[in-house]
Amino acid sequence: MTALLDRPAAPAPPLRRDRRRWGWGLAAAALVGWSLTGTLVFGGDALNPAGSAVLGRFAGAALSPALDAAFLSVLATATLVTVAYAALGAGLAVLLGALGAPLVSRTTWGRRRSGWWLARGALALPRGLHEAVWALLLLNVLGLDPWVGVLAIGLPYGAVTAKVFADLLDEAPRGPYEALLATGAGRLPAALYGLLPAAAGGLLSYAFYRLECAVRSAAVLGLIGAGGLGYQLSLSFASLRWPQVWTAVYALALLCLAADAAGRAVRRRAGAPRSGGDVHRRDPVLTGAVAGSVALVAWSWWYLALSPATLVSARTRDDLGFVLAAAWPPDASAGLLADIGARSVETVQMSVLAIAVAVAGAALLAGLAARPAGTASAARRLVGALVRVLLLLLRAVPPPVWALVLLFVLLPGVLPGALALGVYTLGVLGRLAAEVTEEADPRPRAALRALGARPAGAWLFGVLPQAAGPVLALALYRWEVAIRDTVLVGLLGAGGLGALLASRMAAFDWPAVATVLAAIVVLTFVVDLLSDRARSALR
Amino acid sequence: MGASGAGKSTLLAVANGSVPPTAGTVAVLGEDPTTLRGPALRRLRARVGTVHQHLELAGQLRVVHNVNAGRLASWSAARAAWSLVRPQGVDDAVAALDRVGLADRVYDRTDRLSGGQRQRVAVARVLLQGPELVLADEPASALDPVLADRVLALLGEPAARGGALVASLHDPLLALRHCDRVVGLAAGRVVLDAPATTLSAADLTDFYGTPA
Incomplete structure (x- = not known):
């Protein structure tokens, strides 16, 4: 009938792997294998059998948290302090972000690429250090002052916010802005009228996201002595009052969940375009949220009795000058550098294992956690609800608390840190993976079921191909977050660069502290770069 | 045949067991899919191959x-999983693809293919499945006339071996050339049922022009 019919059978072309993806995949597998051997084979003893009795007592107290009025009122005050730190920290971050965004946006620099690169590079230092590291440094300069908590959140968050705000402005449609420039408007008015309206929803939504994250950070900062809920938790922990610890953990989890839910509700309003109708009428929820946040910042300022005079006092200047002078030049002795090298390896292994645990867990649980598209049996829905509650609990407890618990039964080192981070990241990644699965097109899977495929086969060929790319990209992004958090759990004794930093700081060995800080910044920068490259290979 | 919304796709979905009938019973190859469960249902479904209207291929996967x-x-699940790493039974897959003229695209990503090429991939899947009953929902909508003839001939092979092909088509000439029997649907009811030999292209064009 046609040439098509008569053509001789073509031989199958050889299977050609996508070299870029295959390479990244092999490298990732090698990295996980190397991290595993580093922890399990050469790590020596990891278990601490003596701790299991304590763990038992600790776990036993879970259902009988301390609920006496005295402790509850202490806890309520601590919660207010945490909220105040979060509000002021996020407020400062948004302020710094708004002021800094024009300095780091492509729109400002135009073709002067080197200036843009320098401005972006300057953000790497505040961004690369975890809030907890900032808090420890600031404690040494400001002493026990509420500014420590506020600045520890505000400075790194401000740098991230400036970058994201700049990206949002750069990504806004250019047409209106350029039209205004063409009419002779100045660059600032043109940006106000041409760029800001298009980017406003994204900016507002991101500001609330920062507030949400700040609550979590403020709670965690307490663990290293900055006051608030986390501080109460660590006090109760140190005095072995397990029922009190549990009350604090529950309060902390509830606070984080409340921030999560409120933040998501507001962001959904800010992110969704207004549907028709009267555009002049403001969204009452958004207006209320903005006004409420401003009022919250003002109240927090009063509640923490923040005094700008502290920042410019002679004592602060002296302390800052002393620390800077003592830290220069950084310690570059071979012994310290070797130590830093070994601890960096631990830090990387910890973060890689954490992500591996989270990805494996998320892959297993995502299918169950996703709400089934059509009708489902009662048992299936019950399992789904249970898995979702489990994931919620995993991410409601901050990683350092997980680390403290795991340190009952595991000796300090890579393993407890990796597991603590892995468990927490699983809570986050599991939910995201379930959302990706829910959004996947159900038809390919249904078609495979219709031709008689087993459930597993239909999932492998119908759902997995759609979900794998987005979930891996999310996992790589969480790796960037995890490498920062490894420093945090390290500060609390889980090993890695964080532990080295804590010990050098306790000894007031400022030259060594400077070198370790530089190593942390470089390491986070390299991980960001790798993760970014790997994600672009996934696209 | 039937106008858009007449119930052609629903009929095919009921026939392959993805949609339960709201009333009455359904018999597919002598069995009722609504009464079967688990492996028995899978065995029946394996004997029914479907080319879906929207193809329902996983675009992120390679054609193979x-x-x-x-x-x-x-x-087995293990073999299915391993095949995603190292494709199994490539020769058979290539042979099936060769029959639809796509053997050279075996390792391309499916979403890089054109609409017509993807339609032929869906046909190759059914060829490899080797079912007794083929259900095809607009299997030739994105194909040129020559390829459309070729694809319908391939889908009709099980029918020649004693099975059956049930296709929903919008092209009357295609229906008359490849089918023994033409059933017209309107608003979910059968309004025309006649051997193809007794019908002319004009009859079918009239049928489309005057929805019952």
């Missing part, structure tokens, strides 16, 4: 996997 998916009924 989408074709191999036709064999999932007989593959």
Whole structure:
């Protein structure tokens, strides 16, 4: 009938792997294998059998948290302090972000690429250090002052916010802005009228996201002595009052969940375009949220009795000058550098294992956690609800608390840190993976079921191909977050660069502290770069 | 045949057991899919191959996997998983693809293919599945006339071996050339049922022009 019919059978072309993806995949597998051997084979003893009795007592107290009025009122005050730190920290971050965004946006620099690169590079230092590291440094300069908590959140968050705000402005449609420039408007008015309206929803939504994250950070900062809920938790922990610890953990989890839910509700309003109708009428929820946040910042300022005079006092200047002078030049002795090298390896292994645990867990649980598209049996829905509650609990407890618990039964080192981070990241990644699965097109899977495929086969060929790319990209992004958090759990004794930093700081060995800080910044920068490259290979 | 919304796709979905009938019973190859469960249902479904209107291929997979998916009924979960790493039974998949003229695209990503090429991948999947009953929902909508003839001939092979092909088509000439019997649907009811030999293209064009 046609040439098509008569053509001789073509031989199958050889299977050609996508070299870029295959390479990244092999490298990732090698990295996980190397991290595993580093922890399990050469790590020596990891278990601490003596701790299991304590763990038992600790776990036993879970259902009988301390609920006496005295402790509850202490806890309520601590919660207010945490909220105040979060509000002021996020407020400062948004302020710094708004002021800094024009300095780091492509729109400002135009073709002067080197200036843009320098401005972006300057953000790497505040961004690369975890809030907890900032808090420890600031404690040494400001002493026990509420500014420590506020600045520890505000400075790194401000740098991230400036970058994201700049990206949002750069990504806004250019047409209106350029039209205004063409009419002779100045660059600032043109940006106000041409760029800001298009980017406003994204900016507002991101500001609330920062507030949400700040609550979590403020709670965690307490663990290293900055006051608030986390501080109460660590006090109760140190005095072995397990029922009190549990009350604090529950309060902390509830606070984080409340921030999560409120933040998501507001962001959904800010992110969704207004549907028709009267555009002049403001969204009452958004207006209320903005006004409420401003009022919250003002109240927090009063509640923490923040005094700008502290920042410019002679004592602060002296302390800052002393620390800077003592830290220069950084310690570059071979012994310290070797130590830093070994601890960096631990830090990387910890973060890689954490992500591996989270990805494996998320892959297993995502299918169950996703709400089934059509009708489902009662048992299936019950399992789904249970898995979702489990994931919620995993991410409601901050990683350092997980680390403290795991340190009952595991000796300090890579393993407890990796597991603590892995468990927490699983809570986050599991939910995201379930959302990706829910959004996947159900038809390919249904078609495979219709031709008689087993459930597993239909999932492998119908759902997995759609979900794998987005979930891996999310996992790589969480790796960037995890490498920062490894420093945090390290500060609390889980090993890695964080532990080295804590010990050098306790000894007031400022030259060594400077070198370790530089190593942390470089390491986070390299991980960001790798993760970014790997994600672009996934696209 | 029937106008858009007449119930052609629903009929085919009921026939392959993805949609339960709201009333009455359904018999597919002598069995009722609504009464079967688990492996028995899978065995029946393996004997029914479907070319879906929207193709329902996984665009992110290579063509070979989408074709191999036709064999999932007989593959264990482990083999299915391994095949995603190292494609299994490539020769058969290539042979099926060769019959639709796509053997050279076996390792391309499916979403890089054109609409017509993807339609032929869906046909290759059914060829590899080797069912007794073929259900085809607009299998030739994105194909040129020559390829459309070729694809319908391939889908009709099980019918020649004693099975059946049920296709929903919008092209009357195609229906008359490849089918023994033409059933017209309107608003979910059968309004025309006649051997193809007794009908002319004009009859079918009239049928489209005057929805009952």
